[in-house]
Amino acid sequence: MTVATPLLPPADWRDFLALTKPRVMTLVVFTGLCGMLAAPPVNGHFIHPVLGFTAILCIALGAGAAGALNQWYEADLDAKMRRTQKRPLPAGRMERESALHFGVGLAAFSVILMYFAVNLAAAAILTVSILFYVLVYTVWLKRRTPQNIVIGGAAGAFPPLIGWAAATGQVALLPLLLFALVFLWTPPHFWALALFVKTDYANAGVPMLPVVAGERVTRRQIGLYTIPMALAAVLPWPLGLSGPLYGGVASVTTLVFAALALVVATRTTTADDAMKPEKRLFSYSILYLFVVFGALVVDRWMFA
Numbered sequence: 453m454t455v456a457t458p459l460l461p462p463a464d465w466r467d468f469l470a471l472t473k474p475r476v477m478t479l480v481v482f483t484g485l486c487g488m489l490a491a492p493p494v495n496g497h498f499i500h501p502v503l504g505f506t507a508i509l510c511i512a513l514g515a516g517a518a519g520a521l522n523q524w525y526e527a528d529l530d531a532k533m534r535r536t537q538k539r540p541l542p543a544g545r546m547e548r549e550s551a552l553h554f555g556v557g558l559a560a561f562s563v564i565l566m567y568f569a570v571n572l573a574a575a576a577i578l579t580v581s582i583l584f585y586v587l588v589y590t591v592w593l594k595r596r597t598p599q600n601i602v603i604g605g606a607a608g609a610f611p612p613l614i615g616w617a618a619a620t621g622q623v624a625l626l627p628l629l630l631f632a633l634v635f636l637w638t639p640p641h642f643w644a645l646a647l648f649v650k651t652d653y654a655n656a657g658v659p660m661l662p663v664v665a666g667e668r669v670t671r672r673q674i675g676l677y678t679i680p681m682a683l684a685a686v687l688p689w690p691l692g693l694s695g696p697l698y699g700g701v702a703s704v705t706t707l708v709f710a711a712l713a714l715v716v717a718t719r720t721t722t723a724d725d726a727m728k729p730e731k732r733l734f735s736y737s738i739l740y741l742f743v744v745f746g747a748l749v750v751d752r753w754m755f756a
């Protein structure tokens with residue numbers, strides 16, 4: 453006698469939205485928008501607003517698709533961590549197949565639309581970033597090495613390049629520096645968080661740096677990555693790629709970042725304070741990227 457597996461009722465639209473990790477993706481989309489708005493005109497023309505909107509929509513859909521495929525692949529891990537247990541798949545509100553179809557469909561749609569409506573360069577970099585997040589980070593590295601987020605984290609650094617490529621059809625030094633900024637920002641951003649949700653990762657068997665190498669090494673690495681990150685953040689100014697407004701904002705906000713990272717790096721254990729230094733650094737890291745990218749755009753439009 454065969455027992456039929458009961459099928460779940462169709463998932464709610466809110467569950468599909470949750471698959472796209474909307475809160476994290478707001479910053480991803482913002483950096484993409486800023487990359488686009490910081491780009492110079494081509495033959496005297498800025499990107500047409502409708503095309504610009506389409507390109508940002510494609511970045512949002514592509515990033516959301518990558519988030520959905522990430523959740524499809526690691527529903528088992530998400531079920532083991534308090535922070536992620538209530539997601540649609542581990543909570544049993546959605547069939548895994550639905551998440552897979554949604555992710556693949558959305559990824560294909562975003563890339564095809566980017567190619568036909570915008571250009572090949574933007575579509576190609578969008579494809580690379582989706583594949584990087586899903587295959588390189590999620591499937592290959594996340595469960596294997598504590599360097600997972602250093603290498604795989606590159607996925608989240610592509611959006612400024614995609615935005616710039618959408619506007620100009622090519623890449624240039626400034627968006628490459630923005631790529632470097634997000635790439636080098638990711639380890640302090642994530643490891644600060646990993647220091648205070650360490651037990652979650654340990655329970656799930658994910659080899660995040662604090663679990664594998666311990667707190668002291670993680671704290672030192674946060675400090676070390678902050679140095680080249682600071683350079684990447686400030687360099688557009690001395691290189692003449694941005695003006696004094698960006699230079700001022702980037703210098704001050706980066707100094708604050710470095711000061712918070714130094715406190716984290718020089719502590720030996722997690723304090724009991726309500727606002728632990730690593731929590732403060734994690735929260736500030738998000739505000740920091742919003743402010744620095746926002747300042748770049750305001751600067752380019754004011755002083756162009």
Ligand code: HEM
Binds near residue numbers: 589604641
């Ligand atoms: C591999 C690289 C990264 C890892 C492992 C990572 C991990 C995380 C985790 C675990 C959270 C906490 C909670 C949550 O899931 O909502 C978080 C929050 C966040 N991350 Fe990251 N992150 C990475 C890269 C990025 C990038 C590239 C961006 C954007 C440029 C970003 C933006 C954010 C934002 C905005 C939040 C706050 C979300 C909220 O308020 O709920 N992250 N990150």
Ligand SMILES: CC(C)=CCC/C(C)=C/CC/C(C)=C/COP(=O)(O)OP(=O)(O)O
Binds near residue numbers: 518522611
């Ligand atoms: C355009 C495009 C494709 C952009 C991709 C953007 C990207 C890679 C963002 C990474 C941010 C992110 C949600 C990391 C979470 O890591 P995790 O998946 O390990 O977190 P979890 O534990 O919350 O699942």
